[in-house]
Amino acid sequence: MWLLPIAVGLSSLFWQQSSASGVKNLVVFGDSYSDVGNLQRLSNGPFWSENLAVGWDASIYSFAFDGAVCDNELFASDTSGAMPSIKDQIEMYYNEQLNLEPNETVYAFWIGLNDIDLAFKQENGTSLWDGIVDCISTQMRNVRKVFGSNRYLVINIPPLEKMPYFNGDDKRKEAAEALNERLLRSVTSLNKHHRALEMDLVDVHALVNDLVENPSQFGFEDASHSYWDSCQGQCTDAMDDYLWWDKVHLTGGAHRAIANSILLSGSLEPKISLASVEEVKKSIEKDKRFQSPTYTAQDNTGIIDKVIKEIMDKKAKEDESKSAIMDDADSEDLVKGDSEEDDNDSSGSFGHIYFVLMVTVLLCIGFVWFARRQKRSNGLAALSGLLKGNNNGRGRFMPLQNLESTNA
Structure with missing residues (x-):
C-alpha cells in the first residue's frame, strides 16, 4: 500500500x-x-x-x-x-x-x-x-x-x-x-x-x-x-x-x-x-x-494538582532565595561604591586644601621678597598698585624690574 x-x-x-x-x-x-x-x-x-x-x-x-x-x-x-x-x-x-x-x-x-x-x-x-x-x-x-x-x-x-x-x-x-x-x-x-x-x-x-x-x-x-x-x-x-x-x-x-x-x-x-x-x-x-x-x-484523587503545587511552591522559594542573594550582592556593591566615592571625595578635598596652601606659601614668599627690596616707606603701596593695576597709565601687570629701576 x-x-x-x-x-x-x-x-x-x-x-x-x-x-x-x-x-x-x-x-x-x-x-x-x-x-x-x-x-x-x-x-x-x-x-x-x-x-x-x-x-x-x-x-x-x-x-x-x-x-x-x-x-x-x-x-x-x-x-x-x-x-x-x-x-x-x-x-x-x-x-x-x-x-x-x-x-x-x-x-x-x-x-x-x-x-x-x-x-x-x-x-x-x-x-x-x-x-x-x-x-x-x-x-x-x-x-x-x-x-x-x-x-x-x-x-x-x-x-x-x-x-x-x-x-x-x-x-x-x-x-x-x-x-x-x-x-x-x-x-x-x-x-x-x-x-x-x-x-x-x-x-x-x-x-x-x-x-x-x-x-x-x-x-x-x-x-x-x-x-x-x-x-x-x-x-x-x-x-x-x-x-x-x-x-x-x-x-x-x-x-x-x-x-x-x-x-x-x-x-x-x-x-x-x-x-x-x-x-x-x-x-x-x-x-x-x-x-x-x-x-x-x-478514580481521580487530585494528586497531580498536589504535585504541581509542590513543584511551583518549591520553584517560588528558589526564585525568592535567588532574588535575596542578588539583593545582598547589590547591597554590597552599593556599599562598596559609596566607600569608594567617600575615598574619592576625601582625596579630592585633601588635594584642594594642598593647592590653597601652596598658593598661600608662594604669595608669602613673594611678599617677603618684595618687602626686602623696598627702600622707601611707600614700597608697600607700590606693590599694592601693581596688584590692582593702578600704575599711572602703565600696563596692569607692570614688570618688577621697572619698579626696581625707578627706585634705584
Whole structure:
C-alpha cells in the first residue's frame, strides 16, 4: 500500500532529534482512536500507536479509553461512571511510577471526538471549544511539569462530516474545524513560548480528507462506507480496503496510514517506513514492548494538582532565595561604591586644601621678597598698585624690574 506522509511539523528539529537520540518509549493518552484494550479495541488491525512503536522500536504504554474526553468536569456535574478522561489517565500513569527517561519518551495526545459529541448535547455547547483546547494544553503542560519531558505528539480531529455516521453534517464539519484551528494556535503558542519543547502536530484532518477524495491513490477501495455496513462479514473484500471499520472508527489500514505519515515526515532523517502488515503483526506478537499493558480505570484523587503545587511552591522559594542573594550582592556593591566615592571625595578635598596652601606659601614668599627690596616707606603701596593695576597709565601687570629701576 502506497502512503503519502502528511505530518505537519511545528518543531522542525523534533523528528530529527528523535532519530538522533532515539525514542524508546511512547506514552499515549486518548479515546477510542487509541484504546488498544483498556476498554475495547474498535478496529481490525494494529492501531496507529502500535504501528508507530514498531517503527520506532519503542515500548508502548497506552492509557487511552474508549469514550474519553479531556476532562469530565467540563460536561456534567455528575461524572460517576464516566470513562477516565485525559486528566484521569495522566494520574493513572503517575501512579504506575514507570520513571521513564524524559529524553527518550514521547507523549502522544489524541482527544476531542467525544468532547464535540457531548458539547452538542449541551445548551450553548459551541462555547466549549476554547475550554476543550485549553484543557488539552493544560494537560500537556502538567505532563511537562511533573514528568520533565519536552517531547510531544498531538493529533487533531478528523473531518467528522466524512464519517459515515455524520455524513455531510455541516455543524459537525464546522465543529471539527473550529477545534482544530484552536488546537493549532495552542500548539504553535506552546512551541513559541517554550523553546525546549519538541512538539509536532499531525494533521489527520487533512490526511483523511485526501483519503476520502482519492482513496485509490492511497490503496483503498472504499472511503465513504464502513466495512460492517457494506459487508457484515459476508463479502470477499479485504477489511483494509475500506477506510472506515464502522461508521465512526478506522480500519487497521487507516491506522497504518496515520503511523506512516508520522514516520515518513520530512523532518525525520533518515526517513522510516513500516514493514509489511504481516511483519508488523508478527513483531507485535513476538515482542512485548509493542504490546501495551492494560490499565484499570481509577478514580481521580487530585494528586497531580498536589504535585504541581509542590513543584511551583518549591520553584517560588528558589526564585525568592535567588532574588535575596542578588539583593545582598547589590547591597554590597552599593556599599562598596559609596566607600569608594567617600575615598574619592576625601582625596579630592585633601588635594584642594594642598593647592590653597601652596598658593598661600608662594604669595608669602613673594611678599617677603618684595618687602626686602623696598627702600622707601611707600614700597608697600607700590606693590599694592601693581596688584590692582593702578600704575599711572602703565600696563596692569607692570614688570618688577621697572619698579626696581625707578627706585634705584
